[in-house]
Amino acid sequence: MNIQKEMLEAIEKELQKQVARLDQTRTKQFHEMLTYHMGWTGERAGPEASGKRIRPLLVLLATASMEASPNWLHAKPAAAAIELVHNFSLVHDDIQDNSDKRRGRTTVWVNWGAPMAINVGDAMFVIANQAILDLAEYYPAEVVVKAASILSNCCLDLTRGQFLDMSYEERSDLGIDDYWPMIGGKTSALLSACTQIGALLGNASEDEQEAYRLFGYHLGLAFQVQDDILGIWGDEVLIGKSTASDLVEGKNSLPILYALGRHGKFAQRWAQGPITVDEVKAVASLLEDEGGRRYAEEMSENETRMALEYLDKTNPRGEAGAAIRQLANMLLKRKQ
Numbered sequence: 622m623n624i625q626k627e628m629l630e631a632i633e634k635e636l637q638k639q640v641a642r643l644d645q646t647r648t649k650q651f652h653e654m655l656t657y658h659m660g661w662t663g664e665r666a667g668p669e670a671s672g673k674r675i676r677p678l679l680v681l682l683a684t685a686s687m688e689a690s691p692n693w694l695h696a697k698p699a700a701a702a703i704e705l706v707h708n709f710s711l712v713h714d715d716i717q718d719n720s721d722k723r724r725g726r727t728t729v730w731v732n733w734g735a736p737m738a739i740n741v742g743d744a745m746f747v748i749a750n751q752a753i754l755d756l757a758e759y760y761p762a763e764v765v766v767k768a769a770s771i772l773s774n775c776c777l778d779l780t781r782g783q784f785l786d787m788s789y790e791e792r793s794d795l796g797i798d799d800y801w802p803m804i805g806g807k808t809s810a811l812l813s814a815c816t817q818i819g820a821l822l823g824n825a826s827e828d829e830q831e832a833y834r835l836f837g838y839h840l841g842l843a844f845q846v847q848d849d850i851l852g853i854w855g856d857e858v859l860i861g862k863s864t865a866s867d868l869v870e871g872k873n874s875l876p877i878l879y880a881l882g883r884h885g886k887f888a889q890r891w892a893q894g895p896i897t898v899d900e901v902k903a904v905a906s907l908l909e910d911e912g913g914r915r916y917a918e919e920m921s922e923n924e925t926r927m928a929l930e931y932l933d934k935t936n937p938r939g940e941a942g943a944a945i946r947q948l949a950n951m952l953l954k955r956k957q
Contacts, residue, residue, distance in 0.1 A: 659708065682944050
């Protein structure tokens with residue numbers, strides 16, 4: 622069995638163990654709400670409903686790639702904590718965005734109502750904070766406290782990013798400088814926490830931990846910019862979602878903010894009000910003609926280069942080191 626497959630199986634077992642805190646007589650249905658969102662139960666349960674578990678995998682690969690690393694299995698609680706934080710944010714995002722689908726299935730709030738779904742997200746957040754403390758079985762107190770501190774700071778950054786994203790929705794004065802703090806919170810904060818905590822638990826030096834943190838941070842920026850590009854010009858079959866939605870929904874993505882700053886025909890059309898589905902192809906073409914796609918691709922390439930340079934500084938070793946490089950390249954070079 623290769624190391625990634627072994628880690629993914631260990632992650633799933635650890636997540637089920639952590640979520641089982643609610644598997645009690647009076648809270649069976651509550652527990653079911655969490656297991657449904659995690660993709661383990663309900664209609665069409667399985668790997669597609671669970672997601673790829675990339676974030677916890679990054680934690681364990683970073684841990685195992687360090688020269689003085691202990692057994693990576695000892696870091697499982699941290700990997701579970703990261704994935705639970707990610708999923709708590711998804712449950713709340715679905716409510717805030719009024720999204721009725723998540724990974725092809727109806728969302729928790731659609732099934733059980735928004736009040737219950739808010740409580741499901743809250744439970745995942747609490748269990749994540751309980752899980753990180755389980756590291757105390759194998760790690761000294763100062764390491765556990767630092768890991769918990771990284772996680773809590775990351776959660777605050779997630780809320781900052783979400784605040785900016787929601788507060789930007791009604792604004793028409795945004796520029797590129799407003800974009801980076803938003804995605805730094807919404808996307809990069811959690812990925813940088815993955816790699817920093819993983820390095821910490823692998824007994825990395827302070828310099829190696831910082832390099833791994835910056836690898837995760839720039840990985841997140843590059844990934845989000847690529848997602849912005851795919852959200853307008855991607856192949857719908859490959860990316861699994863409509864490329865009309867970003868323009869129709871008026872999303873403040875990087876190509877759009879760049880073109881708005883050019884004050885050309887795209888900006889004029891944008892100012893006139895919502896774009897209809899029938900207009901999407903023509904507006905996307907206009908956006909490309911005015912340099913929005915080219916600029917975003919250049920920024921993605923810059924962030925990709927920085928991410929890989931920081932990964933090189935960590936000098937990841939062994940099978941885990943090869944796997945984390947492979948995973949990074951997969952995330953950074955998705956087909957369009």
